[in-house]
Amino acid sequence: MRTDALEAIWRTVRCIPRGQVATYGAIARQAGLPGRARLVGHALKVAPARLRLPWYRVVAAGERITFPRSSRQHAEQSRRLRAEGIKVTNGRVARRTAADLDAILWKPR
DNA sequence: GTTGTGACGACTT
DNA sequence: AAAGTCGCCACAA
Numbered sequence: 001m002r003t004d005a006l007e008a009i010w011r012t013v014r015c016i017p018r019g020q021v022a023t024y025g026a027i028a029r030q031a032g033l034p035g036r037a038r039l040v041g042h043a044l045k046v047a048p049a050r051l052r053l054p055w056y057r058v059v060a061a062g063e064r065i066t067f068p069r070s071s072r073q074h075a076e077q078s079r080r081l082r083a084e085g086i087k088v089t090n091g092r093v094a095r096r097t098a099a100d101l102d103a104i105l106w107k108p109r
Numbered sequence: 110g111t112t113g114t115g116a117c118g119a120c121t122t
Numbered sequence: 123a124a125a126g127t128c129g130c131c132a133c134a135a
Contacts, residue, residue: 002132024117035130041116042132058116066116073116 005033009043016057019084021093023061041066056080063093 008031016022022030024037033039044055056077060066067074069091078088087094 025119028117035118037117038115038130039117039132044116055116060116061118077116 005031005036005039006043006046008032009040010047010051010053013040013044013053013055013058014051016054018054019086021057021059021063021081021086023059023063024066025061027058057084059093063095065091065093 009027012027012031013022024040027040028034028036031040040058044053044058047053047055065074065077065088067077074091081088081093
């Protein structure tokens, strides 16, 4: 039950295409856990490093970066996103699309 | 069991 | 734009 939820989230995050981002809420919905965005945050926090999840592709609603501007993580996430060609300014990633949420054809691999 | 906290989010002031 | 409020719920104390 709890474990499967985490795994479902990890699986979903793993499917975010390179160069794109997804919101916590969207991940939750996609993982079959609507309304549980916070759980996504928790899942990422406790995710085994071994999974090599593209955690930096997960942003908060409004394409905002969740971490404080001064935090190391914020810098890290910005760096990685920019490395994939995603523009990050003012703690925001360039709006990818409006319909990318569910519309994106996630190829569940 | 209760309380506070938190990698969230939608809404209302 | 910024700050509250409320819903969500896992977890630690």
